[in-house]
Amino acid sequence: MTTIPDAKEIVAELERMLPDWIDLEPARWQRVEYALRAAETNGPVFPTFESFIEWVDEDTSAEWVEGEVYFMSPSSTRHQLIAGFLYKLISTYVEHNDLGTTLNAPYKMKIPGYGAEPDVLVVLRENEERLRKTFLDGPADLVVEVISPDSVERDRIRKYNDYEAAGVAEYWIVDPEGRSAEFYQLVDGRYHPAELPGGVYESRVLPGLRLPVEWLGRNTLPLLLEALREIGVL
Secondary structure: OOOOOOHHHHHHHHHHHOHHHHHHOHHHHHHHHHHHHHHOOOOOOOOOHHHHHHHOOOOOOEEEEOOEEEEOOOOOHHHHHHHHHHHHHHHHHHHHOOOEEEEEOOOEEEEOOEEEOOOEEEEEHHHHHHEOOOEEEOOOOEEEEEOOOOOHHHHHHHHHHHHHHHOOOEEEEEEOOOOEEEEEEEEOOEEEEOOOHHHEEEOOOOOOOEEEHHHHHOOOOOOHHHHHHHOOOO
């Protein structure tokens, strides 16, 4: 690998020359800094999750996988709308029923070998001791991933296997482009696809939450207040 022996000097010079850009685009700047750091070393820039989480900006969308950092591509409008809708719906339900804590990206979740960044995660009351200042130290009870074209393999294979092994009790995979959703529940350490009687998903982690799957395939998502009424929050 070609190295840049004076990468730190280049970083310092860029900081001097481009202070306004750095302030306005912290996430983009971190990509540049990471690339320079990676170019000057033959090993992982951040060999541990702790070193990664100490460096990464709280607004930067990135995941840590066994020493490598993967920056997330910009999300599509539909991806953002679905992720935002599910976060608001789930967080309101969790708060209304005093079930725990709901968080969304770019908040990180630390599991063995992986610093993941789920679109939505829920930590039940009995597991809130896993919450740290800037990340979740252990598996969430429920994770939602809204997949993008560049994350299909990662979400369907890598994360599926890692979340299963780590003990994430419920895993939702939502495909905005395919207008579909899959729901997996952990039983005896293995994921099993949930049945959808009447096209409605019934959560095990969040008792009483019944989600009509067709909502996620609509061209226009339901109004949040109407959705909350339908699931019994209002």
